[in-house]
Amino acid sequence: xxxxxxxxxxxxxxxxxxxxxxxxxxxxxxxxxxxxxxxxxxxxxxxxxxxxxxxxxxxxxxxxxxxxxxxxxxxxxxxxxxxxxxxxxxxxxxxxxxxxxxxxxxxxxxxxxxxxxxxxxxxxxxxxxxxxxxxxxxxxxxxxxxxxxxxxxxxxxxxxxxxxxxxxxxxxxxxxxxxxxxxxxxxxxxxxxxxxxxxxxxxxxxxxxxxxxxxxxxxxxxxxxxxxxxxxxxxxxxxxxxxxxxxxxxxxxxxxxxxxxxxxxxxxxxxxxxxxxxxxxxxxxxxxxxxxxxxxxxxxxxxxxxxxxxxxxxxxxxxxxxxxxxxxxxxxxxxxxxxxxxxxxxxxxxxxxxxxxxxxxxxxxxxxxxxxxxxxxxxxxxxxxxxxxxxxxxxxxxxxxxxx
Amino acid sequence: xxxxxxxxxxxxxxxxxxxxxxxxxxxxxxxxxxxxxxxxxxxxxxxxxxxxxxxxxxxxxxxxxxxxxxxxxxxxxxxxxxxxxxxxxxxxxxxxxxxxxxxxxxxxxxxxxxxxxxxxxxxxxxxxxxxxxxxxxxxxxxxxxxxxxxxxxxxxxxxxxxxxxxxxxxxxxxxxxxxxxxxxxxxxxxxxxxxxxxxxxxxxxxxxxxx
Numbered sequence: 001x002x003x004x005x006x007x008x009x010x011x012x013x014x015x016x017x018x019x020x021x022x023x024x025x026x027x028x029x030x031x032x033x034x035x036x037x038x039x040x041x042x043x044x045x046x047x048x049x050x051x052x053x054x055x056x057x058x059x060x061x062x063x064x065x066x067x068x069x070x071x072x073x074x075x076x077x078x079x080x081x082x083x084x085x086x087x088x089x090x091x092x093x094x095x096x097x098x099x100x101x102x103x104x105x106x107x108x109x110x111x112x113x114x115x116x117x118x119x120x121x122x123x124x125x126x127x128x129x130x131x132x133x134x135x136x137x138x139x140x141x142x143x144x145x146x147x148x149x150x151x152x153x154x155x156x157x158x159x160x161x162x163x164x165x166x167x168x169x170x171x172x173x174x175x176x177x178x179x180x181x182x183x184x185x186x187x188x189x190x191x192x193x194x195x196x197x198x199x200x201x202x203x204x205x206x207x208x209x210x211x212x213x214x215x216x217x218x219x220x221x222x223x224x225x226x227x228x229x230x231x232x233x234x235x236x237x238x239x240x241x242x243x244x245x246x247x248x249x250x251x252x253x254x255x256x257x258x259x260x261x262x263x264x265x266x267x268x269x270x271x272x273x274x275x276x277x278x279x280x281x282x283x284x285x286x287x288x289x290x291x292x293x294x295x296x297x298x299x300x301x302x303x304x305x306x307x308x309x310x311x312x313x314x315x316x317x318x319x320x321x322x323x324x325x326x327x328x329x330x331x332x333x334x335x336x337x338x339x340x341x342x343x344x345x346x347x348x349x350x351x352x353x354x355x356x357x358x359x360x361x362x363x364x365x366x367x368x369x370x371x372x373x374x375x376x377x378x379x380x381x382x383x384x385x386x387x388x389x390x391x392x393x394x395x396x397x398x399x400x401x402x403x404x
Numbered sequence: 405x406x407x408x409x410x411x412x413x414x415x416x417x418x419x420x421x422x423x424x425x426x427x428x429x430x431x432x433x434x435x436x437x438x439x440x441x442x443x444x445x446x447x448x449x450x451x452x453x454x455x456x457x458x459x460x461x462x463x464x465x466x467x468x469x470x471x472x473x474x475x476x477x478x479x480x481x482x483x484x485x486x487x488x489x490x491x492x493x494x495x496x497x498x499x500x501x502x503x504x505x506x507x508x509x510x511x512x513x514x515x516x517x518x519x520x521x522x523x524x525x526x527x528x529x530x531x532x533x534x535x536x537x538x539x540x541x542x543x544x545x546x547x548x549x550x551x552x553x554x555x556x557x558x559x560x561x562x563x564x565x566x567x568x569x570x571x572x573x574x575x576x577x578x579x580x581x582x583x584x585x586x587x588x589x590x591x592x593x594x595x596x597x598x599x600x601x602x603x604x605x606x607x608x609x610x611x612x613x614x615x
Contacts, residue, residue: 327473348475350486357455360475361464382468389471 026053026076026083028119031152037114038148040305043139047128050153051119052111055079055095056103057399062159064396066101066387067150068110069167069174072299073239073291075118078110079103084290090373093380100384105391105398106163113174114149115141115299117292124225124292128180134294141298143170143306147177151185163388163396166190168372169339170299173306176347179326180312188327188390190383193336193372195343196317196350197307202338205245206300209238213293222294234295236284243283248335248368252276309350317350324351327393328358329386331379333371359386415445417587418607422495423555425521425611426450430492433457433516435479436499440467447472457482457490466582480505483512491600498607500524500566501557507573510612514575519613526582528562528602546585547606556558563601563608579611 006227031037032046037233039045049137053076058064068078068091079095081088095101095108112120115138123138130137154162165178165186172194179189194240213219216234220240244252260266263273271279313319328351332344341362363379371379390396415423419442426432428450434443437456440463456474458464475482479496480503491590494517496509501524503509513520525547535543542552550557561569563582570577580598582605583591590604591593601608 085467240420330475345477348477349482352475352482352485353487354491355487357463357473358475359468359473360477361468362461362476364461379464382465385465385469389468392471 014036023392026051026119028052029153030154031149031156037145039139039145041140045114045121045139048114048121048149049119049125050111050114050121050149051155051238052076052109053078053080054110055108056106057403058107059397059399059403061397062107063158063161063163063394064106064399065154065159065162066106066108066164066166067154067162067178068095068101068108069150069171070110070113070166071167071169071171072242072303073296074288075116076110076112079108080298082290082305085286093375094383097220099264100380100387101166101271102384105396106387107399109154109157111150111153113146113170113299115146115295115302117295118290120149122292123222123294123298133223133225135225136294137383138294138298142302143173143177144181146302147174147181150174150178151182154185160185162186163394164188164190164390166192166383167194168192169194169369170303172339173303173308176308176320177306179324179328180308183326185324187394188329188387190329190331190386191347192331192342192379192383193339193369194330194347195306195339196309197343198304198346199343203304205242205338208241210297210300212237212241213297213333216293219293222286222297224293229291230288232285232288235288235291235296235341236281237292238286238296239291240280240284243280245338246368246370248337248366250335250366251368251370254366255279255376317346318353321356322354324356325355326356327388327390328356329383330358330360331372331382331386332360332362333367333369333376333379334362335366335383336362336369338369359389414481415441418583418609419497421443421581421583421589421609422497422521422523423450426452427591428452431490432493433486433491434495434497435483435513436497437467437472437474437495437532438463438497439506440472440474442495442497443467443474444470460586479503479509479512483509484518485556486512486516488515489518492519493517494520496520497523498525501559501561503559504572506569509571510575514612514614519578519611521609521611522566523607523609524561525557526563526602526605527560527609528564529606530603533603539562541581545606564598566608566610567598575612575614577610577612579609581609583607583609 027053036044036046078091079089097104112118115122121156123134127134166176175189175191213234215233218229219231259275261275261278309317332341348360425532432452434456443454447454457477464476494513532543582601585606
């Protein structure tokens with residue numbers, strides 16, 4: 001294992017004409033140069049880039065690392081101002097000095113997932129074979145492939161064992177995949193607003209989003225990069241539809257009701273009469289500025305394929321975690337109908353069935369699936385309690401003053 | 405660390421007797437573990453591998469803050485999910501009287517654990533009897549403070565009732581402790597008869613098994 005040195009990792013790959021240093025803001029490492037990443041679909045990928053951000057200080061024995069896994073449309077900018085949107089990081093409420101993911105104590109690592117579009121190799125990047133963007137030539141990836149890429153990164157950084165892996169939604173899928181694939185490399189797993197399998201309803205919503213993208217003439221069979229076009233309308237519709245699933249009916253009603261959008265009366269047309277329409281249109285149009293449509297296809301597909309029991313347990317969820325040494329913390333939200341509490345409870349029952357160490361709490365909120373990204377003090381306190389308990393059990397040392 | 409110190413400071417007297425029944429490093433499931441004080445005590449003072457189930461969200465959140473492996477759940481629904489003989493002790497503390505399916509839950513306790521420790525309020529205490537007799541209304545006492553209409557205690561039974569139940573079910577009683585209103589064991593001076601204990605105890609504590 002090599003020691004991390006950010007100056008030496010990013011280099012030009014001599015085998016192609018690609019400038020690997022052209023990777024946007026943040027840290028980037030080139031992986032799979034010697035040994036390629038073998039994907040679930042059978043294809044091999046390498047070399048490939050993984051972009052990541054870190055917060056806090058690594059302690060002397062590299063034992064205070066929390067890997068934060070982002071959701072479908074998230075990225076590695078978890079705690080700082082986003083370089084494109086200028087908005088606060090998606091978990092800025094949770095990551096920082098004295099916060100639940102306390103950067104005075106823990107070293108937070110957040111990577112952009114494989115197939116993403118914020119630096120880590122994905123469909124918009126150049127295929128070394130053709131010298132052109134991958135487009136649909138990018139291999140179909142799975143959650144396990146994302147996790148294998150992350151594992152190559154922590155090998156590269158010389159981290160033996162993660163103190164904790166955590167994330168919400170698709171991030172929680174990666175948490176389970178880490179526990180299943182590398183139980184000896186993870187001490188604690190905090191699974192938030194997640195599921196052990198993508199349900200028919202989840203897949204159905206994703207298919208609507210994908211069809212909106214491919215129906216956009218600017219998608220050009222996935223080769224819009226070379227035509228210098230972008231299926232912005234299709235991607236925006238995908239985002240609008242998905243955004244409804246992230247909120248509860250009660251939250252939508254509380255926020256918008258039947259309020260009209262900048263008008264006194266119905267306009268008898270198809271403009272955005274209602275505030276909720278205007279809000280969703282805004283969500284759709286800002287999303288396309290920061291997200292690649294093909295990445296959206298690939299990452300939603302990875303989520304659809306996720307069924308950890310089928311992958312590792314012959315269809316029996318409990319089998320996946322037999323004799324697991326990992327401490328699990330499972331948190332769900334009462335009004336989340338996308339990844340409902342019943343799915344978390346299934347996971348908890350399976351973990352109980354193999355006598356795994358598991359804590360589980362359902363947070364009362366009307367915020368829906370998005371609650372894991374919002375101001376939910378009970379959630380923050382529960383996650384903090386889980387981490388503190390695990391740290392105490394492990395006898396984890398905070399970094400000393402001279403390490404900081 | 406204030407919350408941890410607070411958790412360590414006070415466990416109830418019946419919980420102290422429960423803790424004394426459990427040997428160090430045992431595997432323990434606390435069903436209805438409340439705010440987790442007993443479980444925390446067992447984990448930190450006795451090195452047990454402790455798990456809990458708690459119905460109330462406030463209780464589970466408090467347990468999370470103590471770093472305990474506690475799940476939000478219901479004894480009547482969730483015990484079936486645990487494998488047989490996965491714990492040395494299963495604790496059911498001040499919960500039996502709130503349960504609908506007593507036989508089902510007791511069977512689960514003894515399926516999951518080698519032994520079960522059950523603590524419960526004793527409706528045979530003389531004050532309860534006296535108040536019912538003299539006032540002719542559902543009694544309310546310090547240990548049973550609820551009104552008849554809002555009490556969570558749906559099963560009204562005495563120490564003798566539970567002893568009968570265990571005998572009928574073929575459940576062995578390894579130990580019985582009767583606690584007085586001051587929280588201390590009232591049979592400390594010697595083996596008093598169970599009828600006297602049933603009159604004087606506000607709480608009963610049984611260590612049961614099928615072994």
